[in-house]
Amino acid sequence: MRFQPGSSFLKILSKLIPVLGLASFYGIVQAQTIKHDTLSKTSVQIAEPWKPDFDVRSDIVMVYGVDSTFENRVASWRKHGYNVQFMTGSAWGEYQDYFNGKFDGKTHLNEGQTDIDGNIIWHGKDVPYVVPTPSYINYLKQACKRAIDAGVSAVYLEEPEFWTQGGYSPAFKSAWQAYYKSPWIAQDKSPEATYLSSKLKYQIFYTALNEIFKYVKEYSAQKGLHIPCFVPTHSLLNYAAWGIVSPEASLASLKYMDGYIAQVWTGTSRVPVYFNGLMKERVFENAFLEYGTIWSMTAPTHRSVYFLTDPIEDGVRTWEDYKKNYEATFTAELLYPTVNKFEVMPWPNRIYLGKFKPNEQSAPEPINPQFATQMQIMVNSLQHMPVTSNLVSGSHGISVLIGNSIMFQRFPKHQGYDDPQLSNFYGMVMPLVKRGVPVQVTHMENLGFTETLKGTKVLIMSYANLKPNNAAVHLQLAKWVKNGGMLIYCGKDDDPFQQVSEWWNNGGMHFKTPSQHLFKQLGINPINGREEYTFGKGKVFVLRENPKQIVMQANGDEHFLKLVENAYNTGKGIPLAYKNSFVLNRGPYIVAAAMDESHNNDPLLLKGHFIDLFNTELPVVTSKTIPAGTQALLYNLDKISNKQPSVLAGASRVSDESITIDTYSFVTKSPDNTKNVLRIRLPRKPKEIKATNINQQNVAVENNWDAGSQTLLLKYENQSSGVKVKLTY
Known part of the structure; x- marks a missing residue:
């Protein structure tokens, strides 16, 4: 994207043994541990080393760019349990060593994409959009080699982009001559010149990515590895x-x-x-x-x-x-x-530590705590x-x-x-x-x-x-x-x-x-x-x-x-049927949108027993009205067939779940300085609620029991290092 700078879906693997009912079962099995699915469903991209302030607990972190700190950045995320992968730009990047001659002794600014007036098209300071020449392709190969040597498990070359107003640089003129076997023609001269220019821009990056990915596969195979190659693209x-x-x-x-x-x-x-x-x-x-x-x-x-x-x-x-x-x-x-599979956010440091206006009349402020909580509820729903x-x-x-x-x-x-x-x-x-x-x-x-x-x-x-x-x-x-x-x-x-x-x-x-x-x-x-x-x-x-x-x-x-x-x-x-909405049922989740400017602007009404996942209170509701021009994500309580204790929704990543005859415990992790809210299904109202941090210190908890849905609402401060919750009922 333009700015540069846990556990997976949980499931019960063992089956309940139907011996004389639930109480007898709990008498036989004293503790049941919930194991983790190892599928990598979620990812983030970031150029920064790990920090607790934006430790979003996705499965994957795509460490961005290769510089003098690369190996240390990779190590910092791997230390905290992430599957570390590598991402960098294919048309631009912090490649100053390439442009200033430190890479191969030659300067390469003449390879920048250039407009009709001879101006280089810049992505940022000293970062041009590039015409990928053989030397530039070799530069990206060496970046991928270094990443593979650092132990990454996948390579992402993002945004192979050639601006339509580009096509006037010496590098592009040379590419034209080599591809078309004829003298370069300025794209503004005719529709045909425009069309041929764009076809060449398309072909240049197609060829470049094919060559780099071929190298990644062959080099990783020499090391006994299989490294997947991806293209993040608009x-x-x-x-x-x-x-x-x-x-x-x-x-x-x-x-x-x-x-x-x-x-x-x-x-x-x-x-x-x-x-x-x-x-x-x-x-x-x-x-x-x-x-x-x-x-x-x-x-x-x-x-x-x-x-x-x-x-x-x-x-x-x-x-x-x-x-x-x-x-x-x-x-x-x-x-x-x-x-x-989802990239849940790019640049989490920008989101959690950046400052923006709450509204047009206000001064810039850090992320609103309620929006941070809502965002984390949404992100953690993607794990499931x-x-x-x-x-x-x-x-x-x-x-x-x-x-x-x-x-x-x-x-x-x-x-x-x-x-x-x-x-x-x-x-x-x-x-x-x-x-x-x-x-x-x-x-x-x-x-x-x-x-x-x-x-x-x-x-x-x-x-x-x-x-x-x-x-x-x-x-x-x-x-x-x-x-x-x-x-x-x-x-x-x-x-x-x-x-x-x-x-x-x-x-x-x-x-x-x-x-x-x-x-x-x-x-x-x-x-x-x-x-x-x-x-x-x-x-x-x-x-x-x-x-x-x-x-x-x-x-x-x-x-x-x-x-x-x-x-x-x-x-x-x-x-052909017309309406002003879309609805999709995905397991227990209901995804819904109502559109304005349609043949009518009626709100969409859904009835049932739901948790509203766009609401930071995670309320249990029996109906949801979605006005035209808005959307909703609901957890359908009527779809729950498994009566075991479980976290249904929350603003944190849940792991280390364990169930006994009268307890349910788990660990939650999410960025520091954010507020957690959890909606938890239990067989009955808990007698005791205990939450402790990694130092065994008590964590203050707010709670509210909803008898109709048999769910417990918990609220407390998130900690990246983890909060252990034990519920006794």
């Missing part, structure tokens, strides 16, 4: 919106790449988008789509993925703003039921968040096609072409998401995988904002339609990038636009005024309207929605 949507080119989906097919971290957070998701003629922030909806673009890169390729969200962000906002949008992005990431076969509520089977080339048409503008706020993408998705349809994203780079279109009944696409990377895309789409798929094509094909020199108009191809080649494979010749065509068992719907027009004007989506409804009803035989 979503394709965010990179396109911010004017950045990156390999994105293509990396999923690399032999030496094991997975991604989806770097989605309030800073990326708050990018304003158009809907119903109004441009504004729509953080929840945008986050839902951002996570979807990265989930769809991994699902058909079976690569691993961690979802990240950040309780704050790089931009200076208020604690009030951070809280609202953290809840939005956190909810969005949990709506993907097959993902249960299960994968589920349940689906998000709503009509499933609608996807939107996307591709890496959505990044290729962003800068500069040509012949009046513009795609404000990626509206040619959001025009195809926002009208549906806002109506409670869980639209998914399909990457054209993954169409060759058999699972890519599995479950998709209606596929919506446009070439107004991107172009197909090869002819195989159209062959794959035609096969899918022929077998019964419903394809909706939106676009006038009138942007200047339609005529760039590409596969559809050279090498024996003579198509004016890529869609002409697609339509030929589909056996159709779209006629003005006609929208519906049959191909095999499927259908093709052609809407000669650029998708941006659907959202950039009020009520511009009416005809589009009728077309989607027609395709969906034909494809599935059931009507």
Whole structure:
């Protein structure tokens, strides 16, 4: 991300022996220890050595950057029980020794990405964004070697980013000559030069990561190790919106790449988008789509993925703003039921020790204690968040096609072409998401995988904002339609990038636009005024309207929605259902969001017996009203089938659990100077509550017994070194 500077899911492994009932069982087994699942589900990234003030007790810590303190920083986290891994930037970093000549005797500032005016594009002081040359690639290999020698268990090369306004440096000109075998052309000269420049930027980082990861695998194998390699990356949507080119989906097919971290957070998701003629922030909806673009890169390729969200962000906002949008992005990431690995926060030192305004009228202050507690409740729920076969509520089977080339048409503008706020993408998705349809994203780079279109009944696409990377895309789409798929094509094909020199108009191809080649494979010749065509068992719907027009004007989506409804009803035989909410049940957790700007703004009402996990009091409620524009995370008490004592929710990591006939004990750990709150299920009201620290000193505890739910609420000061709690009942 832009700023640089315990135990796992608990389960009872032994089974209760049904001998003469529970009391007899406790008479036979005097103590039962709760063992730990060793799955690494949660992580943080940090450049600082361990400190109790931000000891968040995730499974993994990704120690950031290699410098003179690296080995000591690794040792400090490993000493406190963390699985230590390594992260560093692939396009930037504190690599001053490389740029000033200390690495190989040569200065390398001429490798910085450069804009049209000859200015280096800086990430920070003396930290340029880099064109990855062979010497730079070798530098990163040596950084990875040092990390492997220090005993890290994985390598993360984050953010392979090339700015669209870059492409004027000597290093990039040399790369152009080597790749295209022709003299460099300034990207501002024509649409084709822009397109070719972006393709090269994409290819440069694709090649660099492949080479570095290959080295990591081979070097670690020599040491008898298997070191996984990951790419932490923003979503394709965010990179396109911010004017950045990156390999994105293509990396999923690399032999030496094991997975991604989806770097989605309030800073990326708050990018304003158009809907119903109004441009504004729509953080929840945008986050839902951002996570979807990265989930769809991994699902058909079976690569691993961690979802990240950040309780704050790089931009200076208020604690009030951070809280609202953290809840939005956190909810969005949990709506993907097959993902249960999370980077729970980046830069915890910035969160716990930084100062920000509580609201616009206030002076900067440290983190609000209530927000810290709420954040820790949310983070610790991720340790227990299960994968589920349940689906998000709503009509499933609608996807939107996307591709890496959505990044290729962003800068500069040509012949009046513009795609404000990626509206040619959001025009195809926002009208549906806002109506409670869980639209998914399909990457054209993954169409060759058999699972890519599995479950998709209606596929919506446009070439107004991107172009197909090869002819195989159209062959794959035609096969899918022929077998019964419903394809909706939106676009006038009138942007200047339609005529760039590409596969559809050279090498024996003579198509004016890529869609002409697609339509030929589909056996159709779209006629003005006609929208519906049959191909095999499927259908093709052609809407000669650029998708941006659907959202950039009020009520511009009416005809589009009728077309989607027609395709969906034909494809599935059931009507497309609209609502203003999403709900997903994940084990005992209920993830829910209610949206505004929908066909209605009604609140979402859930009834049952819940613990409200966004409330620092962890109240037990029998109903939850979720106003439009807000979200909720609930623990469903009605889903508890195991009556054993257990911590159901809390602002600390729980370990060392033990149960006897009349006691339940455990240890909690969380950052110093934060407040813990726990909701604990017990068979009956406790007779004695005792809490002690590592020095056997008593810890003051507040408690409250809720007879209706048979749960105990405890409150006390967290300690990183641990607080042991023993409950006697």
